Amino acid sequence: MEHSRLWQRFERKKKDLAARVGRPPLISELPGSGAVKTALELPAFAAGPELPAFLKEITRELNEAFLFHGSSPGGALGIGENGFDISRAGSSTGSMFGAGAYLAEASSKSDEYATEDPSGLFGGKLALLLCRTLLGNVFYITESNLRRIQEALETHSFDSILGDREAAIGTYREFVVWDEAQIYPEYVVIYQRHFE
Numbered sequence: 001m002e003h004s005r006l007w008q009r010f011e012r013k014k015k016d017l018a019a020r021v022g023r024p025p026l027i028s029e030l031p032g033s034g035a036v037k038t039a040l041e042l043p044a045f046a047a048g049p050e051l052p053a054f055l056k057e058i059t060r061e062l063n064e065a066f067l068f069h070g071s072s073p074g075g076a077l078g079i080g081e082n083g084f085d086i087s088r089a090g091s092s093t094g095s096m097f098g099a100g101a102y103l104a105e106a107s108s109k110s111d112e113y114a115t116e117d118p119s120g121l122f123g124g125k126l127a128l129l130l131c132r133t134l135l136g137n138v139f140y141i142t143e144s145n146l147r148r149i150q151e152a153l154e155t156h157s158f159d160s161i162l163g164d165r166e167a168a169i170g171t172y173r174e175f176v177v178w179d180e181a182q183i184y185p186e187y188v189v190i191y192q193r194h195f196e
Helices: 004-018 043-047 073-082 107-111 146-154 165-169
Strands: 064-071 101-103 126-134 138-141 160-164 173-177 183-191
Touching: 004 126, 004 183, 064 073, 064 101, 064 107, 064 183, 073 126, 073 183, 107 126, 126 173, 138 146, 160 165, 165 173
Parallel strands: 138 160
Antiparallel strands: 064 126, 101 173, 126 183, 160 173
């Protein structure tokens, strides 16, 4: 998807985060489960085919990453046109790590939040967005503790939350962002589930 207004907003946010004094700790430097699994510097990517340049152009120092977000096709196309609406956060699936847009490095985790369009062109299909996401300075937590999260957010020191349930119980990590400008919905994948 291409949307110049959303891209310009994302780039302004990137410049704002970069203007801060000091680099935030990288996700790979935090305790727990390691680097973001969609990070291009991981060995799996080094051994694979050469990726297009635009997929490599991320600002690692700001914890920029490609992350998935589950939606319906209609919802995904709406987000692609208007960006994320954080005021709707938690309205359909809850908010284990507070209010915000929930993203994941594993498409299978985001698939848990994807829903079917009931009718129309994409009736019976689901959607995932693959988003460029600026995580900035990340508040790391392994369990749902809304009081601790709120206290951390009140310091204005953090730009996102990493809920590391993978380190705690072996499931998935979720990334929560509450500033729409930190997320650029770049790709939409419309699909259908098949179970055998």
